[in-house]
Amino acid sequence: MTIVGSADQVRPDPDAALSVRGLTRDYHRPRTSLFHASPPVHALRNVSFDVAKGERFGVVGESGSGKSTLLRILAGLDHATSGTVTVNGTEITNLPEKRLGFLREQLQVIFQDPMSSLDPHMRIGDIIAEPLVATAHLGSRDRVAELLEAVGLDANAVNRYPHQFSGGQRQRISIARALAPKPRIILADEPVSALDVSVRAQVLNLLADIVENLSLTLFFISHDLSVVRHVCERVAVMHEGKIVEMGTVDDVYDSPRDPYTRGLIASIPTLDRALSGAVASGLGTDAL
Amino acid sequence: MTATTPEGASHHDAPSLRGRRHRRRWNPNLVAGSVFVGLIVLAAAVSFVWTPYDPTQVDTSARLVTPSVDHWLGTDKFGRDIFSQLMVGARTTLFVGVISVGLAALAGVPLGIFAGMTSRRWAGEVTMRFNDLLLAFPSLLLAIMLAAIFGGSTLVAMIAIGIGSIPSFALLIRGGTMQAMKSEYVLAARVVGRRPVAIGVRHILPNVSGLIIVQSSVLFAIAILGEAALSFLGLGTPPPTPSWGRMLQESQTLLWQAPRLAFIPGIAIALAVLGFNLLGDGLRDIFDPRLEDRR
Numbered sequence: 001m002t003i004v005g006s007a008d009q010v011r012p013d014p015d016a017a018l019s020v021r022g023l024t025r026d027y028h029r030p031r032t033s034l035f036h037a038s039p040p041v042h043a044l045r046n047v048s049f050d051v052a053k054g055e056r057f058g059v060v061g062e063s064g065s066g067k068s069t070l071l072r073i074l075a076g077l078d079h080a081t082s083g084t085v086t087v088n089g090t091e092i093t094n095l096p097e098k099r100l101g102f103l104r105e106q107l108q109v110i111f112q113d114p115m116s117s118l119d120p121h122m123r124i125g126d127i128i129a130e131p132l133v134a135t136a137h138l139g140s141r142d143r144v145a146e147l148l149e150a151v152g153l154d155a156n157a158v159n160r161y162p163h164q165f166s167g168g169q170r171q172r173i174s175i176a177r178a179l180a181p182k183p184r185i186i187l188a189d190e191p192v193s194a195l196d197v198s199v200r201a202q203v204l205n206l207l208a209d210i211v212e213n214l215s216l217t218l219f220f221i222s223h224d225l226s227v228v229r230h231v232c233e234r235v236a237v238m239h240e241g242k243i244v245e246m247g248t249v250d251d252v253y254d255s256p257r258d259p260y261t262r263g264l265i266a267s268i269p270t271l272d273r274a275l276s277g278a279v280a281s282g283l284g285t286d287a288l
Numbered sequence: 289m290t291a292t293t294p295e296g297a298s299h300h301d302a303p304s305l306r307g308r309r310h311r312r313r314w315n316p317n318l319v320a321g322s323v324f325v326g327l328i329v330l331a332a333a334v335s336f337v338w339t340p341y342d343p344t345q346v347d348t349s350a351r352l353v354t355p356s357v358d359h360w361l362g363t364d365k366f367g368r369d370i371f372s373q374l375m376v377g378a379r380t381t382l383f384v385g386v387i388s389v390g391l392a393a394l395a396g397v398p399l400g401i402f403a404g405m406t407s408r409r410w411a412g413e414v415t416m417r418f419n420d421l422l423l424a425f426p427s428l429l430l431a432i433m434l435a436a437i438f439g440g441s442t443l444v445a446m447i448a449i450g451i452g453s454i455p456s457f458a459l460l461i462r463g464g465t466m467q468a469m470k471s472e473y474v475l476a477a478r479v480v481g482r483r484p485v486a487i488g489v490r491h492i493l494p495n496v497s498g499l500i501i502v503q504s505s506v507l508f509a510i511a512i513l514g515e516a517a518l519s520f521l522g523l524g525t526p527p528p529t530p531s532w533g534r535m536l537q538e539s540q541t542l543l544w545q546a547p548r549l550a551f552i553p554g555i556a557i558a559l560a561v562l563g564f565n566l567l568g569d570g571l572r573d574i575f576d577p578r579l580e581d582r583r
Contacts, residue, residue: 075479097478104481117472121494131480174476181480 012086017185017217018051018074023083025069025241043069045241046083051234053088053184056211056218058232058249060225060264066241067221071189074219075109076100088184104131107185108178110207113194114170118162124148124173125158131180147176151206168199175207185217192227204231225268229253237261318570321505324563328556332378341369343376344528352546361552364535365542370552373530377553380531381560384446384515384524385508391450392507396457397500401488403458404465416462419455427452428517435523442515442531445524449514453507460503464496471495498575505568509561516557532557 012019024047026040044066051057061067072078074085076092084093092103108131111117118127125144132140145155151172162170171191178186191207192200208231211218222228228235229249236246237258245258256262340360347367355362361370403415431448438444468474468491477487518524519533527534532553539549 077475077478098483101481104479109476109479111472111476113472117476119473119477119491119495121497122490130477130482134477134481134483134486177476177480 012084012091013050014086014089015053016050016086017053017055017088018049018057018219019084019086020050020070020074021048021084021086023047023070023073023085024081025066025073025078026081042241044073044080047238047241047243048083049236049243049246051217051219053217054215055234056208056220056232058220058222058228058235059238060222060228060235061238062223064240065238067238068189069241070238071109071187071219071221075107075187076103104134104183105181106183107187108181108183110171110174110178110186110188110191112190114162114167114174115194117174118170120162122161123158124160124162124165127162127173128158128177128180131177143180144176147179150179150210151176166199167195168203171195171203172206175203175210179210179214183216185219186211187219187221189221190223191220193222193224200227207231225253225264237264315570315573317566317573321563321565321567321570324559325567328378328560328563329382331375332382335372335375335379339369339372339375341372343368343372343530345369352542355548362546362548364538364549365546370535370549373535374532374552374556376530377532377535377556378560380442380525380529381512381515381557384442384449385511385564387446388450388453388511388514389504389507391447392453392457393500393504395450396454397461397493397496399454400458400461400463401465401492401496404462405469405484405488405492412462416459419458422451423455423459425452428514431514431518432521432523435518440518440523440526442525442529445515445518448518449511452514453510456507457500457503460499461496464499465492468492468495498571502568502572502575505564505571509564509568512557512560512564516553532560 010021012021023044024042025044026042028040029038031038047066047070049057059067059070069078073080073093074087076095076097079094084091086092087103088106090102092100118124122130125141128144128147129140132143144158148155148157153169153172153176157165157173162173165173171194174191186207188207192203195203204227207218210216218231220228220232232249234247235249235252236243237252237260238244239260245252245256245261252261253265256265345368347363349367351363351365351367353359353363353367359369359371361374363369364373399415399419403412403419406412406415427449430452431445434444434448435441474487474491477491482490515524515531516533516536519531520537522534522537524533525531535553536550536557539546539553542549
């Protein structure tokens with residue numbers, strides 16, 4: 001496992017699954033004045049970290065902290081203003097999308113909302129086979145059946161449409177699609193936050209089992225600290241586009257050094273606190 | 289857990305197109321629109337095999353006959369049967385509508401999808417500014433120009449109306465495309481390495497199909513009106529092919545002696561336009577995603 005300090009090196013780590021150096025992303029709001037350029041929004045400020053192969057790495061932060069921007073850049077869906085992203089030793093930063101073909105077979109994404117991440121006009125079989133079609137794999141029908149079984153869905157699901165499934169089932173479909181091209185790295189963007197509490201654990205455990213069994217690298221984004229603690233080994237806490245603290249899950253949760261992290265952790269609702277009527281104070285209240 | 293266990297199904301069953309269509313089956317706009325449009329389509333279809341009289345047959349012995357058992361809607365100044373003309377005119381009207389709307393969709397939909405999908409901002413802007421230019425140009429004026437150059441004919445009317453309808457199509461489809469491009473299923477398709485053309489055809493097009501159907505219906509109404517106007521001005525369908533617009537024009541000189549000659553094609557045009565507009569409204573109620581929240 002990589003130590004926190006190594007991320008400060010300027011050169012990316014060629015052995016890491018994901019190696020991010022000095023990543024910055026500025027957005028520009030539409031101009032509001034004719035004479036003044038609009039001030040940029042700093043979504044990411046000089047973010048650096050490494051995720052070792054096979055590691056389960058979590059990123060927590062409230063909405064607007066830049067974690068989703070980070071994921072988009074890692075997935076090659078957005079470009080960085082400066083800094084580099086290296087995936088399994090190959091730099092992907094600022095490559096045009098059509099040259100990212102190799103990335104698609106190494107890295108896949110599970111999106112947040114299973115309502116919108118599955119095309120409502122496509123059959124499940126076609127949705128799961130899409131990565132295979134895109135990379136011209138053969139024998140996709142067998143592979144789809146295999147994937148459906150792996151995520152615990154019936155094989156007859158292939159001919160049905162997304163709206164015929166519940167949220168948890170759809171997220172399983174989403175997981176199956178992500179696994180289709182046999183990636184080594186999975187990026188998960190709040191994969192359970194849109195689900196009912198009752199099915200979160202099931203989907204989370206499924207994801208954890210798959211990552212474990214296939215020894216995949218997991219990059220997991222959430223605003224929910226308890227979910228990250230459940231799934232990840234190492235965690236980075238993001239606040240206003242910066243990583244304010246990074247370390248093993250136990251270290252960060254048990255002895256947070258950064259005041260923002262402390263606020264976040266203090267605001268995790270627990271039964272004791274709820275019963276005593278104490279109001280969680282500090283920065284993280286809104287986020288949770 | 290078994291594979292088919294519903295997980296929070298009640299909470300997460302998003303309304304689907306299928307579901308919505310089912311729920312709103314008895315939309316009055318849709319029913320009225322379908323009935324009017326259905327009548328016109330029926331009249332046009334039947335006219336291929338049967339009309340009471342040959343609509344172009346001149347009968348000097350039966351000029352300006354009032355409605356009777358022989359001539360259900362009477363005859364015009366040449367003794368031609370009005371009802372037969374109306375039936376064959378429906379054919380002309382639908383033909384012009386189908387071709388011009390088809391032309392507009394064929395050009396406008398790809399343009400709109402391109403403008404909405406392109407990551408090069410200038411390309412989208414150039415497309416849309418050109419579109420605005422076309423939108424600002426009155427399509428009837430365009431039709432008159434074309435007719436002046438190429439002579440009045442059904443073909444020129446269809447092309448002119450079609451070209452005039454392209455920009456509104458492109459504008460609408462661009463909006464729908466931009467919305468779809470932000471959805472996670474398009475992001476997901478990009479992540480799995482789908483090329484832009486495949487995303488456009490496989491994801492964007494099916495998801496803007498509702499918009500296309502609604503807009504086609506509304507533009508169809510406009511095309512009917514356009515054809516009638518052009519024929520009325522003598523720039524559309526040339527004689528002797530029956531056309532509602534020309535029937536209206538020919539009635540002008542006899543407006544006081546036989547006002548029904550103007551009323552009958554006028555009502556036909558009004559019903560057709562109303563029918564397609566109602567149909568468009570009804571279809572919009574089915575396809576408009578904003579209605580999801582108002583259940």
